[in-house]
Amino acid sequence: MAQQQKTLSVQAEAAAGAGSLGALSGAGGDRAREAAMEIGLRVGSIATLILIWWALSLFFPPTLIPRPWDTFAEVAEIVSTGNFFAEMGATLRRVAVGFAIAMVLSVPLGILMGTLRSLESFFEPPVILGLTMPGLIWAVLMIMFFGLNETSAYAAVAVTIFPMLAISIWQGTKSIDKDLIDMSKAFHARPWSKVVDVILPQLVSHILAAVRYGLGLAWKVVVVVEMFGFSNGVGYQVVRGFNVFSMKTVLAWTITFLVVMIVIEFGIIGWLERVVTQWRPRVEAWRR
Amino acid sequence: MDMAYVHVDGAVKFFSREDGAGMLVLDHVSFDTKENGVTCLLGPSGCGKSTLLNAISGLERLEQGRVEVVSDHGRATTLSPQLGYVFQDPRLLNWKRVEDNLIFALKGMEVPQAEWKERIHKYLGMVGLLEFRKQYPLYLSGGMRQRVGLARGLVIEPEVLLMDEPFSKLDQFTARKLREDTLAICARLRQTALLVTHDVEEAAYMGDRIVILSARPAHVAEILDNPLPPLERELDDFGFIEFKKRLLQSVLKLMEEEVRA
Numbered sequence: 303m304a305q306q307q308k309t310l311s312v313q314a315e316a317a318a319g320a321g322s323l324g325a326l327s328g329a330g331g332d333r334a335r336e337a338a339m340e341i342g343l344r345v346g347s348i349a350t351l352i353l354i355w356w357a358l359s360l361f362f363p364p365t366l367i368p369r370p371w372d373t374f375a376e377v378a379e380i381v382s383t384g385n386f387f388a389e390m391g392a393t394l395r396r397v398a399v400g401f402a403i404a405m406v407l408s409v410p411l412g413i414l415m416g417t418l419r420s421l422e423s424f425f426e427p428p429v430i431l432g433l434t435m436p437g438l439i440w441a442v443l444m445i446m447f448f449g450l451n452e453t454s455a456y457a458a459v460a461v462t463i464f465p466m467l468a469i470s471i472w473q474g475t476k477s478i479d480k481d482l483i484d485m486s487k488a489f490h491a492r493p494w495s496k497v498v499d500v501i502l503p504q505l506v507s508h509i510l511a512a513v514r515y516g517l518g519l520a521w522k523v524v525v526v527v528e529m530f531g532f533s534n535g536v537g538y539q540v541v542r543g544f545n546v547f548s549m550k551t552v553l554a555w556t557i558t559f560l561v562v563m564i565v566i567e568f569g570i571i572g573w574l575e576r577v578v579t580q581w582r583p584r585v586e587a588w589r590r
Numbered sequence: 591m592d593m594a595y596v597h598v599d600g601a602v603k604f605f606s607r608e609d610g611a612g613m614l615v616l617d618h619v620s621f622d623t624k625e626n627g628v629t630c631l632l633g634p635s636g637c638g639k640s641t642l643l644n645a646i647s648g649l650e651r652l653e654q655g656r657v658e659v660v661s662d663h664g665r666a667t668t669l670s671p672q673l674g675y676v677f678q679d680p681r682l683l684n685w686k687r688v689e690d691n692l693i694f695a696l697k698g699m700e701v702p703q704a705e706w707k708e709r710i711h712k713y714l715g716m717v718g719l720l721e722f723r724k725q726y727p728l729y730l731s732g733g734m735r736q737r738v739g740l741a742r743g744l745v746i747e748p749e750v751l752l753m754d755e756p757f758s759k760l761d762q763f764t765a766r767k768l769r770e771d772t773l774a775i776c777a778r779l780r781q782t783a784l785l786v787t788h789d790v791e792e793a794a795y796m797g798d799r800i801v802i803l804s805a806r807p808a809h810v811a812e813i814l815d816n817p818l819p820p821l822e823r824e825l826d827d828f829g830f831i832e833f834k835k836r837l838l839q840s841v842l843k844l845m846e847e848e849v850r851a
Contacts, residue, residue: 484649499694
């Protein structure tokens, strides 16, 4: 952390030296080239994956590894018949609700654990235990407890990702700058202002990292829950494909799912990250 | 500006060490700061200067003695919100724009929102950063960030401005310019200020009154008033050098006594 701050301040000095406003707003061409390069690399990495898939499909029968374009045609079919949106919507809703519950509970708990020694000691064991608990077991437990309904899906998602979120925020809180807390005391900041203006902004990177891991985990759990006997959702559709042993259907649903995930990850979370970290010059450790 | 000064009377502070033994940090420290002027607390590193400043600001409790701000409003303990603080590091909220850092202080001190805009204009202008008010701190140089810290201390229009070695982490050139500007601003506002420093020249330059503290446990060794008015102190001026020498002699004498003791 200290190291990182040092790098940042050195960069900022350099920027200031070069006429700080100019360094910020100028260099538009450079930035555009950089952005194009970034997008190119991402597209290239996905193209490489498809290429490997295609190569493998040459050596296996289509019932085991269907051709990429056949599968994409199936994807188009799924999307155009319209049931895609209903199924994906159901899954997204389960993830969103479960995620929101976990977030609302873990942020205050994490901050309290990071700032109060007694709460840290009390909550550390259950949180660590919770982290080791497989999502599959939570899914089974929640369905047995709540029955086959939406509540069990929400609960399974929330309970599975909660420990991970709480740990990130708890550890993040321990690394916040004590000098800034003293400063906020000297200027008589109210408790709410201390949390919103001083503590939370220092946790943003930790929370964003937690959100990414948490979403990844949430998708995995929700599909498992849906496989257990739900009548809609992406997990259910994958099981249906499995029951008729259609590799193409299974893969097609998986792909639609991945595409939606990528949109959320790069679109929504990436945008959120850019918005909340615009105050920070980028760390360009390897640039000369 | 109303009349104001800080009255410190018999301040005693212990720190408890790991082994349980108490360590005396402040040993009956008493002094009055200069009314509507800058008072420097001059002493060696680790002598308890910052502890004293924290006691004055209410961040630290004294075992004995008291600290009061005496003003037109009467005598008050320093726990009430009338102190501005400038730290050794800027201690800015880097995720807030320059003006929002000032608003953070205004909000804490419950300054009516109607006054914010005018005050931000006035004090950012004074430190010469008005055009950077929408900028984020990490895009500013170290000296500029410290100026934002100074503006934040001033914007609440405190009865007393406390400054804890605010120039010690800056390079010589930046520090010199910022000292000059800070002194001019304090003189113009007739701001009562308390500046902690271990630098004799800085004390001679900045202080209308200089309180020399001994090494730990700190007690007041000597109190000197600067014969030169704030805006007539030139680093290469004969009168200034005379006074600096006078101050240095006191400090050297104090060090000698401590070696003998």
